[in-house]
Amino acid sequence: MSVVIQEKCLEAVRFIKKNTKVRPEILIILGSGLGGLANKIDRALSLSYSQIPHFKNTGVWTHKGELIFGALSGKKIMIMQGRTHVYEGHSAAEVAFPVMVASGLGAKMLINTNLSGGISKNFNIGEFMLISDHINLSGHNPLIGFKNPRGRTSFVDMCEAYSPRLLSLMQKAASRLKIKLHKGVLAYLTGPSFETPAELRFLKSIGTHAVGWSIVPEVIMARSLGMEVLGISCISDLSDPDRPLPVNLEGIFKLGIKKSKELHALLAEFLRIL
Numbered sequence: 527m528s529v530v531i532q533e534k535c536l537e538a539v540r541f542i543k544k545n546t547k548v549r550p551e552i553l554i555i556l557g558s559g560l561g562g563l564a565n566k567i568d569r570a571l572s573l574s575y576s577q578i579p580h581f582k583n584t585g586v587w588t589h590k591g592e593l594i595f596g597a598l599s600g601k602k603i604m605i606m607q608g609r610t611h612v613y614e615g616h617s618a619a620e621v622a623f624p625v626m627v628a629s630g631l632g633a634k635m636l637i638n639t640n641l642s643g644g645i646s647k648n649f650n651i652g653e654f655m656l657i658s659d660h661i662n663l664s665g666h667n668p669l670i671g672f673k674n675p676r677g678r679t680s681f682v683d684m685c686e687a688y689s690p691r692l693l694s695l696m697q698k699a700a701s702r703l704k705i706k707l708h709k710g711v712l713a714y715l716t717g718p719s720f721e722t723p724a725e726l727r728f729l730k731s732i733g734t735h736a737v738g739w740s741i742v743p744e745v746i747m748a749r750s751l752g753m754e755v756l757g758i759s760c761i762s763d764l765s766d767p768d769r770p771l772p773v774n775l776e777g778i779f780k781l782g783i784k785k786s787k788e789l790h791a792l793l794a795e796f797l798r799i800l
Contacts (some may be wrong), residue, residue, distance in 0.1 A: 531619055531626070534580040538623075539630035541579050546571040548595040550604035553628035553753075554793070555744060557640035559782020560760065561590050561607040563790040569596040576715070580619055581627075582610045583710050593624075599797035604628055611740055612666050613718040621740075622668035622747035629751040635692075636748040638757045638791065641782050642738035643721070643765035646710060651764060652781060654698055654792070655708040657688050657757030660742050663732060664716045668743045669750055682750045692756040701794040705788060710735025712759060714742035726767035738764060758792075760785050 548570045556563055575581040575591045584591045592607040606624055610616050618715050625636060642655070649655070669682065693709070700707035716720065717739035722730070729737055736759050748755050762778040764771075 531623065533663045535596065535623065535626045536575075537579045537632055538581065542573070542627070542631060545573065546595050548602055548604075549632045550595065550628060551633060552601055552603045552635045552637060553601055553606070553625065553633045554637045555606045555609055555624075555639060557609070557740060557760070557782065558586065559641065559779045560639055560786045560789055562783060562786035563793065564592070564605045564607045566790045567594070567596040567598045567603065567605065571595045571596060571757050581624065581725060584608045584610050584614070585675060586611070586614070596706055599794050601797045601800065604631065604633060607723075609740060609744070611741070612664065612716045613739060618664075618666040618668040618670070618743040619672065622742040625744045625747045625753070626632075626734060631706070633753065635754045636744065636756070637793065638741045638744055638755065640738050640740045640759055641762035641778060642712060642759040643685050643763050644736050644737040644761035645726060646708070646735040647766070649708060649736070649761045651761055652785060653706050653708060654700075654789075655710050655736055655759045656693055657712045657741070657759060658693065658709050659688065660714055660745065660757075661713045661732065662714050662742050664714050664742070665751050666704055666716065666743065668747045672750070682746065684746070686724075687749055688757050688763050689754045692754060695799060696756060696792070696796050699788060699792060699799060703791055703795055705792055708735070712741065712757070713737045715739060719771050721765060723770045724769045725789065726770075728767050730767060736761060758789070760789070
């Protein structure tokens with residue numbers, strides 16, 4: 527299966543190269559509601575996922591499904607305006623497929639964003655959390671059956687999955703802009719059902735600060751390809767196991783839209799000092 531995926535990746539890369547001369551240095555993946563950032567960059571080309579060979583269309587209405595090439599703060603970037611998820615029925619390898627394509631185009635860095643539920647009592651809705659590490663509880667890994675270009679099975683060291691260098695630079699950018707920025711561990715589950723109070727209690731006991739249904743498959747693939755990774759979660763709701771509340775789904779998505787302007791400022795400053 528891995529050979530087939532790699533062949534599909536080459537087809538997608540060839541198609542994109544025919545349509546744009548931009549060779550991205552950085553891939554930015556935008557989570558639910560955060561896609562507004564894509565409207566703030568200097569665009570060179572936009573492609574819908576349906577145009578690109580072997581790209582999967584996102585089935586979530588808050589994910590537009592466009593691949594955008596352009597520049598931000600002088601850096602050549604490729605933006606995914608929305609992603610696919612395992613809970614939509616895709617494999618982890620399919621979810622991480624665009625990362626393979628970005629790497630094939632020359633990208634050396636992944637900036638990954640999402641909305642997540644805050645478990646830490648120090649968090650407030652609308653704040654950002656830098657991901658310092660993750661716990662993969664999904665049972666899915668994009669590298670199962672995957673062989674790297676040299677033909678060796680990919681045993682990937684994840685001791686620094688999220689780059690300490692990039693974490694430090696993002697903290698510096700946030701400090702300059704006076705944006706509050708937490709740092710913590712993200713637990714990855716598949717969704718689409720929200721966690722029970724008992725599950726949240728367990729997550730809290732193992733050192734989780736926030737929980738989400740994305741980011742991790744792309745991060746694992748990026749690290750296997752030698753890409754440097756930065757992860758940012760926007761805390762869209764509070765998941766307190768001792769005081770459980772019904773989830774306001776519309777409110778979560780609206781928050782993402784509201785926070786995209788602040789995320790743009792944060793990323794623009796980060797890329798400026800990178």
